[in-house]
Amino acid sequence: MLKKKWFIILISIFSVIALGVGVFAFTVYKSLEDTAASMHTPLDRTTSEKRPKEVDFKKKDPLSFLILGVDERPGDRGRSDSMIVLTVNPNDKSMQMVSIPRDTRTEIIGKGFDDKINHAYAFGGPEMSIATVENFLDIPIDYFVQVNMESFKDIVDAVGGVTVENNLVFSHSGFDFTKGTLDLDGEKALAYSRMRYDDPRGDFGRQQRQREIIQGVINKGASISSVTKFDDILEILGNNVKTNLTFDEMVDIQANYKDARHELQQHQISGQGQMISNGTQDIYYLIVTEEERMKLSNQLKEHLSIEGESVAKNQ
Structure with a gap:
């Protein structure tokens, strides 16, 4: 009788736990x-x-994202302070991550x-950004993720901070x-992630630091410890992130691409700075050679399992 009583108590405890987990899972x-x-x-x-055919998640087709770090201002759409292309091959x-210098001269x-x-x-907002990046790199951009840069600090705090390897002494x-x-x-x-002028690599150094922070957020966001902070994380994301991804696609x-995060290769677009007149003033641009552009384009196409090499554009 005593064993039966303890058995009923144990079943009751497990039932309450299971119910609690179920409610928590539903809430999440x-x-x-x-x-x-x-x-x-x-x-x-x-x-x-x-993109010759629509991405099939179940078949684990490689896909690409354009991450836009936007410096938004009241009454002004602002500019994309950061542009990063992320390709994922499950x-x-x-994953491969490419920072596009914001001064890169190309056709809009x-x-x-x-x-x-x-x-x-x-x-033209994310639509024009996507079309311009697709033309520049000659690859499809399947999804975009737009982040308000001012909220970036809140996202980092929500996942409990990030760890980076710094190779430059500086203050900012x-x-x-x-x-x-x-x-x-x-x-x-x-x-x-914002320091640029005191770095001998200029914008390239800043982009490297931005990629490190993003990788740190991805790693921490995927950890079990971040589950307890999901309310804070979701509130920040909901208020400061825009994307064309639907919930079902997420x-x-x-489910099908999470293992790709364990290996991340980072690439930097190189070019030559040049002052070009617009008729009234000289403006600084980064000029990327066709050789450099095609090399990177073909590398990304290979990672996306897209056939056909990029060809030089008419100058």
Whole structure:
């Protein structure tokens, strides 16, 4: 009788735990769904013209993202302070990340003239940014993720901070950064990722630091410890991130592509700075050679399992 009583007590305890886990799981799922709905910003197009067929998540087709770090201002759309292309190949479990310097001179698709690539966002939002990057790299951009840069510090804090390997001693925004392993909270991470003028590599060094912070957020966001902070993370994401990903697509990507995060290769676009007159003033641009552009384009096409090499554009 005593054994039976303890057995009933144990079953009752496990039932309460199971019920609690079920309620928690439903709450998380519902919160995720609501956040995804608030972030969802559909584009006018459904698929890229450079994508011969629609991405099949179940078949684990490689896919690409354009990450836009936008410096938004009241009453002004702002410019994309950062443009990063991320390609994901779940078959070889790898990702490749390419920072596009914001001063890169290229054709702004939809405007018909050459300008700094980050101006595409000011002219036509994410649609024009995507079209311009697709034309520049000759690859499809399947999805975009737009992040308000001012909220970046909150995202870093929500995942418990990030760890980076710093190779340059510098100070910025009141913070001192030494060489070696650094644990950064949100304020420090934002300052770390924004410094440019004191870096001998200029914008290239800044882009490297931005990629490190993004990788740190991805790694921390995927950890078990971040689950307990999901309310904070979701609130920040819902208020400061826009994407054309739907909730169902997010779920499919998480299920089929998550192992790709374990290997990340980072690439830097190189070019030559040049002052070019627009008729009234000289403006600084980064000129990327056709050889450099084609080399990177073909590398990304290979990672996306897209056939055909890029060819030189008419100058």
